[in-house]
Amino acid sequence: MFKLTGEDIDLNWVRQVMEEHFTPENYQDAQELILPSLQEVQERSGYVSEEAVSVIAAHLDISETRVFGVMTFYNDFRFKKPGNHVLLICNGMACRVVGSQQLINDVIYPRLGLGEKETTPDGQITMQIFPGCLGACDQAPLCMADGTYHAQMDNTKLNNLIDELLADTGDDAAVTASGGAHA
Numbered sequence: 001m002f003k004l005t006g007e008d009i010d011l012n013w014v015r016q017v018m019e020e021h022f023t024p025e026n027y028q029d030a031q032e033l034i035l036p037s038l039q040e041v042q043e044r045s046g047y048v049s050e051e052a053v054s055v056i057a058a059h060l061d062i063s064e065t066r067v068f069g070v071m072t073f074y075n076d077f078r079f080k081k082p083g084n085h086v087l088l089i090c091n092g093m094a095c096r097v098v099g100s101q102q103l104i105n106d107v108i109y110p111r112l113g114l115g116e117k118e119t120t121p122d123g124q125i126t127m128q129i130f131p132g133c134l135g136a137c138d139q140a141p142l143c144m145a146d147g148t149y150h151a152q153m154d155n156t157k158l159n160n161l162i163d164e165l166l167a168d169t170g171d172d173a174a175v176t177a178s179g180g181a182h183a
Contacts, residue, residue, distance in 0.1 A: 008081065009049045014041055018059040030060040034070045038077060046086075047078035075131055082126035083119040085165040088144040092133035099154070100141040104129060107158045125165050 022037045024030035037056045041048050048071060057064040071077040089108065091100045112120055114127040134142050139151030143158065150161055 009041070009045045009047075009052050011051055011055055013044070014052050014055045015059070017041075018056060022056075022059065024060055027062075030062050031066075033060055034062070034067055035074075038067070038071060042077060046082045047080055049079075075128075078117060078126070078128075080117075080119070083123050085124060085146050085168070086126045086128060086144075087162070087165065088128045088130050088134070090134040090140070090142040090144070091129050091131050092137070094133070094137035095140040095142055098140045103141060103143075103153060103155065103158050107155050107162070111159070111162065124169070125162070 017040055018037065021040070022033045024033055034056070037060070038048055041052050041056070045052070053064055053067045053071070057067045060067075071079070089095075089100055089104055091104070108114060108127055112125060112127060114120065114125070116129050117126065119126040130144075134144060134149070136142050136149060136151065139149070141153045143150045143153050143161065145161055145165060150157065153161075
């Protein structure tokens with residue numbers, strides 16, 4: 001089993017949401033409710049903890065392994081609480097062709113020292129490489145910071161965006177990068 005952190009996810013809230021919105025009638029319903037259950041928890045908390053997975057699995061009467069299987073299939077799910085800001089780099093085909101991987105190699109790795117879904121030591125920025133498409137190929141390479149698109153990125157623009165994110169230590173910083181998992 002994964003060792004995750006989850007001390008600050010309200011498990012009573014997770015139980016309540018499961019009871020109110022995700023009660024299956026049969027095994028097939030339970031399978032179909034895994035994804036929306038996970039999305040609901042991450043939307044509120046910014047990630048899904050091991051404890052939340054246990055609550056979801058118990059309520060749906062399925063194994064935790066099955067729930068973790070869904071989580072690992074979709075790139076959007078996070079196992080740990082994200083930083084104050086989530087920086088998503090689109091690495092889909094259009095973005096990759098015009099330089100998203102180069103941005104990762106030239107700016108993200110050397111400047112922030114972050115790998116996939118890692119957070120800076122000060123808790124400011126969580127970096128996520130999105131292997132699919134964010135749906136704005138004509139604006140490639142594309143980044144998303146706290147849910148806001150930043151188009152036609154280059155090294156200078158990305159460095160400026162990182163400067164802005166690092167300077168914003170406000171308590172109202174966004175927690176999630178996107179609305180949920182993408183198929």
